[in-house]
Amino acid sequence: MEAADATLIRAGAKGRVGDPFSSPWRRRLPLLPALVVVIAITQLPFLVSIYYSFTNLKDKTQSLIPEPTKFVGFDNYKQIFSDPFFRQAMWTSVKMTVLAVVLSLVFGTLFAMLLDRKFFGQGLIRTLLITPFLLMPVVAALIWKQQMFSSLFGILNKVLTFLGLSSVAFISDHPLGSIVTVLVWQWTPFMMLIMLAGLQSQPADILEAAEVDGASAFGVFRQLTLPHLRRYLELGALLGSIYIIQAFDAVDVMTGGGPGSTNVPYFVYDESIGGGFRYGSASAYAIVVVIASIIIATFSLRVLSGLLKDEDRA
């Protein structure tokens, strides 16, 4: 992220040399409104967050005895590393994201392979499969909480009882698993669409040649299809992680941040607007999250850059 910022500033500096209305500047003009808006709404607040993280800022309207905001140095950051709850939230975030991304990629790939062949009702089944991705995340979480998992009227427990098994308190006994289930349900269609695009972009002549050579179905898959799909798997994992790492809706609706299900976004929310109103220390948590994201983003942007280079070559 910072690398991109830096190069951007450099690019801007070069253009400033000489006549401001020279051709490069006229070319940049259409870009400016979008750039200004994005910087004003995302980058400036982030800089203010960094400043907050070194203060003891609290919401004045929410505290009985408002104390003046003062500079506290690295106190907020020291507190982070001794906070077991934050470490727990980090670990929950990692587990939630990795599980949801990997499972939805696996299911998505399998479903894409099922759909990538002619059969009666192909279009209808694809339409049904993508529907969960279109649902409001809040509604998706509610559906699973109330209709599927609920120990009072959930379908799953009705089925378990019918089969003579004892019922399971899914959400209270397996909060993380319940949330991951909803995320996988919603994100599998997305992965499926990406993998389907990948499968259909395979050059047909090479597959035919393999057939003529008498290659087995499994051999074709392992030696031709899988390497071809690598790029698409990377893209799916990257885009899925961007969104799933910020999952808040499912956590809020399903468990309200109960034990074992508080991920980092929910933790920071709880610390601040959700009730703590300690913006200073919550900002410090947020900055740590940003640093972690930069590490992930650096890796991810490399994947994206590879995709752009491929586009150039084409």
Next chain:
Amino acid sequence: MSERGTQLAVGERRGMRYGLGLLAWIVGALWIFPFAWTAFTSFKNEQDAQAQTLHHGLSFGRYSEVSHSTTGTLSLATAFTNSLVIVLVSTLIVLALAVPAAYALAIRQVPKWRDVLFFFISTKFLPVVASIFPIYVYAEKWNLIGTRQVLIILYIAMNLPLAIWMTRSFFMEVPRELIEAAEIDGTSLINQLRQVILPLAAPGIAATALLCLIFAWNEYFYAIQLNFANASTMPQWVLGNVSTRGNFLAKLSAASTIACLPVILAGWAAQKRMIRGLSMGAIK
């Protein structure tokens, strides 16, 4: 996403082909089941919904109940209007900003266009929590908490990077020769956009707009943080139908169906182009 199927499994037998087709049907039925069941429940009465049975027949009763809310609570009409205004205005502004930017990135490329593109997408990696407090503090200072304006502003920032990526990739497909011909004819920039580029990229721009609409319609985090007062949107209305007392499962199902239906229909209609947008044009 054409209907063609590649001959993936070489030498596969006929029986296996039918078997895999059947498997696809089973998987499709399983995946839609939770939502289909919810839509079904929305036509039951509360007793049947709770017991997951069907003794009292089906009716639209729950739909009329949730659309006539009691005073003091958020009504469907209010939430729907708020959502509609916020979603439409933010998407229009996003397009107005994204089209010129995409022009500068795809057609008359600025120097270092790849870095600029990276910068836009890198803002999506910035966690929401990293910027929410200053936004909250300043929104409070400027009396914007609980207004439509604050959500419109945030949804513009949320969707703009994606819209620029998508629009750029659709612009890249406009044949160079057409643009060059227009330039030789001395067509002005605005007319070039209006007469040559936009008509060709229109389906792509429509898909972009649709995706922005979907993301904004479904958004909940900002809405609950900055908008708990007068300008609540559809996700908040759905959650308002969860009650701690009495039976609510059928009513909640009806509310869920109402809230999701516009987006589901739009998504079904545009499914073939949506993937292009979601993969940010990296996949053709």
